[in-house]
Amino acid sequence: MRRGLIAVIGVVTLSSLFMAGGFVLAADVEKPADFYKGKTLNMVLLGGGTNPDILIRAIAPSMGKYTGANSRVMEPPGMGGIATYSYLFREKPTGLIIGAGSLGAMMNQIMEPGRTPYDMRKMSLICGYGWEKHVFLVSPDGLASIAELKKLKNIKLVAAYPSGNLFLSTASAIHLLDLDAKVITGVKFTDTPLGIKRGEFTGACLTIGNAAYYTRQGLVKPLFIISSRRDPAFPDTPAITELIPPLAGEKKELFDRWDKEIILSWLFMGPPGRFPKIDLHFCARQAGKFSTIQRAARR
Numbered sequence: 001m002r003r004g005l006i007a008v009i010g011v012v013t014l015s016s017l018f019m020a021g022g023f024v025l026a027a028d029v030e031k032p033a034d035f036y037k038g039k040t041l042n043m044v045l046l047g048g049g050t051n052p053d054i055l056i057r058a059i060a061p062s063m064g065k066y067t068g069a070n071s072r073v074m075e076p077p078g079m080g081g082i083a084t085y086s087y088l089f090r091e092k093p094t095g096l097i098i099g100a101g102s103l104g105a106m107m108n109q110i111m112e113p114g115r116t117p118y119d120m121r122k123m124s125l126i127c128g129y130g131w132e133k134h135v136f137l138v139s140p141d142g143l144a145s146i147a148e149l150k151k152l153k154n155i156k157l158v159a160a161y162p163s164g165n166l167f168l169s170t171a172s173a174i175h176l177l178d179l180d181a182k183v184i185t186g187v188k189f190t191d192t193p194l195g196i197k198r199g200e201f202t203g204a205c206l207t208i209g210n211a212a213y214y215t216r217q218g219l220v221k222p223l224f225i226i227s228s229r230r231d232p233a234f235p236d237t238p239a240i241t242e243l244i245p246p247l248a249g250e251k252k253e254l255f256d257r258w259d260k261e262i263i264l265s266w267l268f269m270g271p272p273g274r275f276p277k278i279d280l281h282f283c284a285r286q287a288g289k290f291s292t293i294q295r296a297a298r299r
Contacts, residue, residue, distance in 0.1 A: 035095060035278050036069035044088055044099040045075045052100035052266070055129070082116055088271055089118035095276035098126060101269050124275035126268040133227045133263055134169040135211035135234065137220040138203040139196050146177065146224065146243045149202075155181035158201040160189040165262075169205040169226055172258060176226075176240065176251055193219035208233050228259050 043060050045053045057073055064071030074097070076087055088099050109116045143149050157174070159167035167183055174181045181202070187195060193214040195201045205226065206214070212233045214220050222237040230239050240255075241247075247255050268280065 032067040032069075032278055032280065035276060036067040039069050039096060041067060041069035041071045042074040042097040043071065044084065044097060045073065056100050082118075085120075086117040088269070089123065091271040093124055093271045093273035093275040095270070095278055098268055098270045098280075100129065101267055119272075122272035124270040124272060126270060126275070126280050128267050131263045131266060132207045132209070133225050133231050134166070134205045134207055135222045135231075135237065136170075136173055136203055136205050136224050136226065136240075137193070137196060137211055137214070138223050139199060140218060140221045142199075142202075142221075143223060146240075149223070150177060150179065152202065153180045155179055155202045156184055156200075157181050158184045158187050158192050158195060158204045160185065160187060160192065166205050166207075168262075169258075172254060173205060173226060173240075176247070176255060177244065193217070196220050226258055227263070228255075 041063060043056045043063065045056055060071045060073050063069070076084065084099070085101065088097070091097050109118070109120055138149075149155070157170050159170050167185065170183050173179070174183070184201065187201075192201070192204050192206070196203060197219045203220075203223065208225075208231055211220070211222060215222060215234075222234050224238050224240045224243055225231055225234065227239045228241045230237065246252075
C-alpha cells in the first residue's frame with residue numbers, strides 16, 4: 001500500500017502538468033473544412049472496447065461531415081493500451097491522426113515507470129471531452145455507512161491492475177478515510193462484483209457506468225462517490241465530502257486533484273509536436289451529446 005500512496009502523489013504531480021499546460025495546446029485558427037477537405041482523418045482506437053473507443057466509433061461519421069474529410073476509424077493490428085498510445089506518440093503531428101484517451105495512459109506512465117515509450121506530457125491536447133467519477137461499492141447485503149467501514153480491520157479491497165486508475169481511486173479512498181486496508185490486484189475485472197457479493201472482498205472502486213450496470217445486476221451497491229458532487233446516475237448516493245470532516249493539507253490537495261483534474265482527464269489528443277491550429281472543439285460537442293445519451297441509458 002505504501003507503493004500505492006507514493007504513486008498517488010506522483011499522479012498528483014503529473015496531473016497538474018497534464019491539465020494545466022504540459023500539453024501542446026491546439027489553438028482555434030483554421031476552420032476544419034479548409035484544412036481537411038479532400039484528406040483522410042484517421043481516428044485511432046486506443047483502448048480496445050473502452051468508453052473512448054465507443055465514443056470514437058460513435059462520432060466518426062459526424063466528424064467526416066463536419067470537417068469535410070474522409071473520416072476513418074483506425075484500429076492498428078495488435079494494438080491496445082500502452083502499445084497504441086506508443087503508436088500515436090511516434091506519429092507525426094500532421095493533424096490527420098487523432099485519438100481519444102483517458103486516465104489509464106497517465107496511470108501507466110506514473111505507476112509503471114520505464115514501461116511506457118510515450119510521454120503523455122508531450123502529446124498534443126486537442127480538447128477535453130468528458131469526465132467519469134468513481135464510486136466506492138460494497139456488497140448489497142453489507143456495509144451501510146462509512147462509519148461501519150472505518151471500524152473494520154484488515155479490509156480487503158480489489159482492483160484488476162496495480163497500474164490502473166481503479167487502483168489509484170481505491171488507494172485514494174484508503175488514504176482519505178485512514179482505512180486499515182490493502183488493495184488486492186490480479187483479479188479479473190468481471191470477477192470483482194461477484195467477489196464483493198460473495199464476501200471475498202469488502203469493496204472496490206468502479207467508474208460510474210460500470211457501477212450502475214453491476215448495481216442493476218444486484219451484485220453491489222454504492223456507498224459513496226469520490227467527488228464533491230453527487231452524480232445523476234446515483235442521485236441518492238452521497239459524495240464523500242458529505243460524510244467526512246473538511247479535508248486539509250495533503251489530503252485536501254489529493255482530493256482536489258481528483259475532483260478538479262483527474263476525473264476530467266478524458267481528452268482528444270494527437271502526436272507530440274506542433275499540431276496544426278485547427279478548431280476541433282466539435283469533437284467535444286459531439287462527445288457531450290454522446291455522453292448525455294449514454295448516461296440516460298444507464299438510469
